[in-house]
Amino acid sequence: MNALLDVTAIGNAIVDVIAPANESFLGDEGLAKGAMILIDEARATDLYGRMAASLEASGGSAANTIAGVANLGGRAAFIGKVAKDELGEIYAHDIRAVGARFDTEPLIGGPATARCLINVTSDGQRTMCTYLGACVELTAADVSPELIEGAQIVFLEGYLFDPIEARLAFAKAAGLARASGRKIALSLSDSFVVERHRAALLGFIEGQVDILLANESEITALFETASFDEALREIRKRVEIAALTRGAQGSVVLAAGSEHTLAADPIDRIVDTTGAGDQYAAGFLFGLAAGHPLEVCGGLGSLAAAEVIGHYGPRPATSLRALATSRGLIAA
Amino acid sequence: MNALLDVTAIGNAIVDVIAPANESFLGDEGLAKGAMILIDEARATDLYGRMAASLEASGGSAANTIAGVANLGGRAAFIGKVAKDELGEIYAHDIRAVGARFDTEPLIGGPATARCLINVTSDGQRTMCTYLGACVELTAADVSPELIEGAQIVFLEGYLFDPIEARLAFAKAAGLARASGRKIALSLSDSFVVERHRAALLGFIEGQVDILLANESEITALFETASFDEALREIRKRVEIAALTRGAQGSVVLAAGSEHTLAADPIDRIVDTTGAGDQYAAGFLFGLAAGHPLEVCGGLGSLAAAEVIGHYGPRPATSLRALATSRGLIAA
Numbered sequence: 180m181n182a183l184l185d186v187t188a189i190g191n192a193i194v195d196v197i198a199p200a201n202e203s204f205l206g207d208e209g210l211a212k213g214a215m216i217l218i219d220e221a222r223a224t225d226l227y228g229r230m231a232a233s234l235e236a237s238g239g240s241a242a243n244t245i246a247g248v249a250n251l252g253g254r255a256a257f258i259g260k261v262a263k264d265e266l267g268e269i270y271a272h273d274i275r276a277v278g279a280r281f282d283t284e285p286l287i288g289g290p291a292t293a294r295c296l297i298n299v300t301s302d303g304q305r306t307m308c309t310y311l312g313a314c315v316e317l318t319a320a321d322v323s324p325e326l327i328e329g330a331q332i333v334f335l336e337g338y339l340f341d342p343i344e345a346r347l348a349f350a351k352a353a354g355l356a357r358a359s360g361r362k363i364a365l366s367l368s369d370s371f372v373v374e375r376h377r378a379a380l381l382g383f384i385e386g387q388v389d390i391l392l393a394n395e396s397e398i399t400a401l402f403e404t405a406s407f408d409e410a411l412r413e414i415r416k417r418v419e420i421a422a423l424t425r426g427a428q429g430s431v432v433l434a435a436g437s438e439h440t441l442a443a444d445p446i447d448r449i450v451d452t453t454g455a456g457d458q459y460a461a462g463f464l465f466g467l468a469a470g471h472p473l474e475v476c477g478g479l480g481s482l483a484a485a486e487v488i489g490h491y492g493p494r495p496a497t498s499l500r501a502l503a504t505s506r507g508l509i510a511a
Numbered sequence: 512m513n514a515l516l517d518v519t520a521i522g523n524a525i526v527d528v529i530a531p532a533n534e535s536f537l538g539d540e541g542l543a544k545g546a547m548i549l550i551d552e553a554r555a556t557d558l559y560g561r562m563a564a565s566l567e568a569s570g571g572s573a574a575n576t577i578a579g580v581a582n583l584g585g586r587a588a589f590i591g592k593v594a595k596d597e598l599g600e601i602y603a604h605d606i607r608a609v610g611a612r613f614d615t616e617p618l619i620g621g622p623a624t625a626r627c628l629i630n631v632t633s634d635g636q637r638t639m640c641t642y643l644g645a646c647v648e649l650t651a652a653d654v655s656p657e658l659i660e661g662a663q664i665v666f667l668e669g670y671l672f673d674p675i676e677a678r679l680a681f682a683k684a685a686g687l688a689r690a691s692g693r694k695i696a697l698s699l700s701d702s703f704v705v706e707r708h709r710a711a712l713l714g715f716i717e718g719q720v721d722i723l724l725a726n727e728s729e730i731t732a733l734f735e736t737a738s739f740d741e742a743l744r745e746i747r748k749r750v751e752i753a754a755l756t757r758g759a760q761g762s763v764v765l766a767a768g769s770e771h772t773l774a775a776d777p778i779d780r781i782v783d784t785t786g787a788g789d790q791y792a793a794g795f796l797f798g799l800a801a802g803h804p805l806e807v808c809g810g811l812g813s814l815a816a817a818e819v820i821g822h823y824g825p826r827p828a829t830s831l832r833a834l835a836t837s838r839g840l841i842a843a
Binding site: 196198199227228230231232233234235236237246264265266269272273274276277291490491492494496497 | 528530559565566567596601604609623823824828829
């Protein structure tokens with residue numbers, strides 16, 4: 180079936196505010212390293228006031244993935260809610276500048292564009308505090324049938340289980356995708372999201388999801404097991420394809436009757452791990468949409484993840500397509 | 512004479528919008544590589560729409576220098592005009608987060624916070640288009656006598672010769688500094704600024720400036736000569752100290768009866784030269800205020816410039832103080 184787009188994603192539209200931090204700062208602020216927590220506006224203002232000087236960059240998990248897909252040469256679209264403010268304009272610019280479609284109407288007269296306060300420790304780990312702002316106003320009405328029905332893969336982020344209206348948008352998108360014979364991919368996003376919404380996520384996965392992306396802590400949290408192997412066996416029963424990342428240990432790609440274990444790409448220097456999972460998803464989904472074998476999809480994911488870890492910011496800073504062709508992963 | 516502050520700077524308060532670009536983009540947009548031009552709001556919107564996805568970071572030449580001075584452990588303050596908007600709040604956060612004082616009242620009901628659209632080519636060169644926004648509303652009333660009279664060195668950026676009101680602020684600051692026996696330092700900022708305001712700059716230098724910072728193209732533009740050596744002879748007659756940078760060729764520091772030629776610090780990889788001159792100034796002025804010999808001041812400048820060239824963004828991404836102590840330039 181012809182598709183106008185390779186991947187359409189729905190996600191929280193968030194500007195990242197990225198600052199270096201030391202371990203004691205995390206302790207003083209009561210932040211668990213590596214996690215994402217939701218905070219309200221007052222806490223965001225308060226925490227920001229104590230953070231170091233920062234860089235700002237468009238982020239949001241699924242949107243980062245879309246930026247990666249477009250960077251690889253894929254046809255991509257994003258659905259997410261910003262406010263009509265300065266950061267919202269920057270956000271829209273950045274997602275369109277990579278060549279992705281972004282038509283969601285900005286919110287007028289409500290909360291500001293969302294921001295994620297990211298404290299990056301010297302080991303490159305990121306600890307995230309998200310003020311959802313305008314994201315909580317994403318509704319089913321924002322889910323454009325054209326963008327869902329026209330995409331080979333519809334990609335949803337687990338973070339959308341937090342704002343209640345977004346879950347309805349999620350359900351609408353899944354219904355449209357299913358009815359059009361499109362594949363549905365889901366990222367589990369974060370182990371705390373999995374803890375908060377385990378039953379709903381499992382139900383959604385079993386009922387709707389074709390392709391699951393998760394890291395080790397998320398997939399083991401989903402099945403409440405300490406064993407990665409057990410989690411593999413559980414997820415394999417429930418989805419067609421699963422791509423599971425394990426940080427420096429690489430990734431495992433599962434499908435009916437096959438299992439590929441991939442090494443992580445070598446990295447000179449870990450600067451900021453923000454976006455690593457998002458970019459793995461970008462490479463993997465781009466590869467799937469282009470019809471590549473699963474091990475090539477995983478290789479594209481590893482390549483994209485390794486690139487983004489080497490610099491601040493959650494999106495590619497160079498041409499992933501050029502990198503991937505120079506490695507022989509895709510044809511020039 | 513005791514001073515509360517090491518360096519107080521007055522400058523344009525500008526948020527940098529940093530995007531990768533290729534050479535043909537510069538050509539298509541009619542931009543001369545490496546230069547800074549002023550643009551109006553309409554052109555800024557238009558150009559931004561065609562730029563690649565970007566990072567945002569607080570910038571502004573003199574403010575970058577202040578961030579570097581504070582990072583080195585110096586007591587520093589900045590005077591500059593932002594608007595009361597989202598980017599203005601980010602700007603104020605960033606300059607205060609490095610430990611600098613920043614008390615200038617934000618502008619209400621006028622133009623937005625200034626932004627500099629920076630296109631960075633793969634050779635690391637930056638080409639800048641600045642929309643001055645709220646900066647044109649900086650006036651003499653914003654020049655707090657306390658911050659000027661309390662600083663060992665008052666640092667002014669040549670860019671301030673563009674907004675006319677700022678020139679009056681400049682003059683007020685110089686008068687206060689002179690009356691309090693403080694040193695006045697000036698950066699020439701950009702060779703196009705020198706072309707636009709040569710006579711006024713020369714008059715100011717001859718009448719008021721103790722310490723001049725410039726790069727090779729700026730100092731030769733000032734004296735309308737192709738010869739760096741001739742420019743050296745000319746500037747030496749006019750100021751007490753001059754620190755002149757020459758990119759990869761290092762720098763020359765001149766004072767009465769002395770001349771130091773310094774090599775540039777080795778750099779692994781040139782990512783983005785934005786802020787290189789500003790950080791040289793930071794190291795140099797911090798060193799002067801701390802009473803170090805001129806060759807150490809130049810060494811601190813070279814170290815700070817080399818750090819900022821290795822990453823995106825115009826301000827230090829690491830502790831310059833730790834770097835400088837590890838090299839034995841300053842005591843731990």
